[in-house]
Amino acid sequence: MNNNLKWLSLVLMSSMLVLSACSGGSGSAGGSAEPTPSNEPSGGGETAEQPKKEPVTIEFMGHGNPNEKKIFEQLIASFEKKYTHVKVKYTSVPPGEYGQKLTTLVSSGKAPDVFYVGGSEFYRFAESGILMNLQAQLDQTxxxxxxxVWKQALDRYRYDGSTVGTGDIYGLPKDVGPWAFVYNKDLFDKAGIAPPPARAGEWTWDDMLEAAKAITADNNGDGKTDVFGVGAYNLESAVWGNGGDFLDSTTGTVTIDKPEFYEAMQFAADLNLVHKVSPNQEAEQAMNAYTRFVNGQMGMFAMGPWDQPAFWDLPFGWDIAAWPASPNTGKTATWLGSMGFAVSAKTKHVEEAFNLAAFLSLDEEGQRQNYQLGQAVPNLIDMANGEFLAYEKAPANRQVFLDIIQDYGRTDLPARSKDNQWLDTFWQEASKVWNGEMSAKDWTAMMQPKLQELYDKGNK
Incomplete structure (x- = not known):
């Protein structure tokens, strides 16, 4: 998931990660693709007993930072060793450009055989018949x-013809992305304070604020903060932990004007406005929160499993903890992202395209390489609970990733509606709260009817 865009997105760490998501078989949103013949089980690789197959080239498109591109180049090389007649043409697009490029390719009939899909794109593409129904292949492999396989991940890619979350599978999880709370161990030691605990509910907003104040420092005495206690605090975590939400998905009601929401939003804003433990807009423009953390100038931040390769090279100690709990409820929450591998309903190479998606998502050796290279938590539950937890590299508290998946992770916001103009508008306009122009209570009361109108227009 990648992820550092505008200042307000960094302050909130809303999931721009969910940007984070086609070529012809017989599958469509209403039917199944033809199953692989039983004498050539999909996912089984090639053997000497099988007839020699004609060379095939398939196209695969994803997005990510240079580390992710390097990891997928290695995974694809392993796939090509297993399926020797297949050549994969891999394109990695910058995250900010991916959605538009994919939409253009789909519209022109030139979609890749396999591609990333996630969030609202999955809903729209499944509804439009762009994605292949993979259930028949899955029943064979x-x-x-x-x-x-994590149910929390698989259910993101189910579609029954009208609703996401039930029915046949139209995509395979690339990952299930727990958004964790990361901290600089050296800065905690320097401040003489205990680090945040790994178990949810043992540390509250108040405890976090006390630690952030102890870490925040002007080291050279020039009147400017050199080290901040916390940055890019996750608004979703605050709102959900406080008992609020952005949307009642059952009724389609935008719920930002409720006390549980605006109190949590004000808490996040006051980290800078009142307590000065988090960068303001000017400081964020000078150096974003991610850069501050990797430079050792921030005590607490946020990370996904995909950040591990870069963090392994940091010159200071770090670990992950549970997100602080709301003192009003005692509850902890954070978002659980995911990106999927989809196969085009128009691919001319059904077997090979499915095999690539399945290898990247489900193959044991592929999943082992994935976590060892620092890309993701394994999709395979037994591997995640076993060798992944025992892996010698940081973070030491790897169980936190699994706790988020199993206990207190919530579906990230973009995946909860097929048109997200209402949500985009929320993030764009929220600067009025972050810069202190309006209180969270007044701003949410003003914005609720506007966002409701946008939600209804795009989703009802």
């Missing part, structure tokens, strides 16, 4: 044991 020996790679797929639904009991050993």
């Amino acid at each position: 020996d790679l797929f044991n639904p009991d050993n």
